[in-house]
Amino acid sequence: MTDRATELRAEGKDIISLSVGEPDFATPPHVIEAAKAALDAGDTKYTPVTGTMALKKAAALHFQRDLGIATDPSQVIVTAGGKQALFEAIVATVSHGDEVIVPSPWWVSYPQMVRFAGGTVVPLRTHAHRNFRFDPGEFEALITPSTNWLMLNSPGNPTGAVYPAEMLKGIGEVLRHHPQVMVLSDDIYAPLNYTDGPHATLANLCPDLADRICTVSGVSKSHAMTGFRIGVATGPKWLIDAMGKLQSNSSGNPASISQAAAVAAFEGPQDFLADWRERFRARRDMVVAAINAIPGLSTPVPDGAFYCFIDASELMDRFGGDDRKLALHLLDHGVAVVAASAFGGKNGFRISFATDEAVLEEAIRRIGAALA
Structure with a gap:
């Protein structure tokens, strides 16, 4: 949808794109200056495959300070965006016959990564009336001897779901009964939490399970650095080493300039994040109220990230039950959105x-007019 919106704009059409998850704020000046300084210093050569030691140390600082996870730089890998870290963790560990439990609605790439590796996706259905959260008992009911991963994303894309500490502790209790199950915790949206409590993550709450948890983070969402393509992950050393072997034989090291910028992002001022979070919160409140005022549409209040997952069940008869047709209808009226079915949802x-x-x-306003 994002690509189609770009094409239509190139044709001269007035299209507003709400389809891409990218902060509209400018990258902080101190990050830009760090990138310029790296260029001026000629820092344009290969780096170690899994990232510079400077960035690994900065990432370890970030994991401790912002997520409460004590880790050593030797247990950190730097990747070309968080997506590469997730992909490498799955491909390093999943084979034909393995099962991966993925809460749905899910980010579009999660199931594709599992399928690429030959694994089987086991959906864990969540619903709007429970703020798209599941009960630990529902998770345990899906575990089989073939289960080797649970994928978590909090705050989540596409729903904005935030998993509270008590729920994560409940998941930890389940995991203690199933030692073959690991957890891939995608915390890329951690700074965008509107619950007014501290961000909760499994590796911090259940340190006895740390050797079975891989936590992924980065600078794309928190520092408006999507184009820099830097992700970081920490977990058991055997897994980080395996991910490094994959990276060595696929992409090689992340961009040297981007790594220098990411060091500044993690080690530099963080005070602007509070302002960004409050601006996103105000936008969220405005959007939720406006969407819920449109007949036939409804959305819960997302607790984090910057997405609303909108239910249009009352209107689906008009589109033959196909939410892709609904998305194309809205595109015809000048707004690009993404159909719920792309995320394992519907309607x-x-x-x-x-x-x-x-x-x-x-x-x-255009959405309301298109559906009127």
């Missing part, structure tokens, strides 16, 4: 509110 669509308030107001 609705996802929008990103990571854009200017005036643009959001116009986009929702």
Whole structure:
């Protein structure tokens, strides 16, 4: 949808894209200056495959300070975006016959990674009336001798779901009864938590399970650095080493300039994050109220990230029950969204509110007009 919106704009059409998860804020100046300094210093050569020691140390600082996970730089890998870290963890460990439990609605790449590795996706269904969270008992009911991963994403894409500490502790209790199951915890949206409590993550709450948890983070969402393509992951050394072997034979090291910028992102000022979070929170509140005022649409209040997962069940008869047709209808009226079915959901669509308030107001006006 993002690509199609770009094509239509190139044709001269007025399209507002709410389909991509990308902060509209400028990358912080101190990060830009670090990238410039690296260029001026000629820092344009290969780095170690799994990242510079400077960035591994900065990432270890980030994991401790921001996620409460004590780790050593030797247990950190730097990747070309968080997506590469997730992919490598799955491909390093999943084979034909293995099962991976993935809460749905899910980020579109999770099931594809599992299938690429030859594994079987086991959906763990969640629902809007429970803020897209599941009960640990529901998770345990899906575990079989073939289960080797649970994938967690909190705050989540596409729903904005945030898993509270008590729920994560319950998951930990389940894991203690099933020692073959590991957890891939995608915490890329951790700074965008609107619950007013500290971010909760499994490796911090259940340190006795740390040798079975891989936590993924980065700078893309927190520091508006999507184009820099830097992700970081920490976990048991055997897994990080296996991911490094894959990286050595696929992409090689992440970009040297981007790594220098990421060091500044992790080690530099973090005070701007509070302001960004409050601006996203205000946008969220505006969007939720406006969407729920459109007949036939409804959305819960997302607790994190910058997405609304919108239910349009009452309107689906008009589109033959196909939410892709609904998304194309909205595109015809100047707004690009992503159909819920792309995320393992149905009868609705996802929008990103990571854009200017005036643009959001116009986009929702167009959505309302398209469905009137």
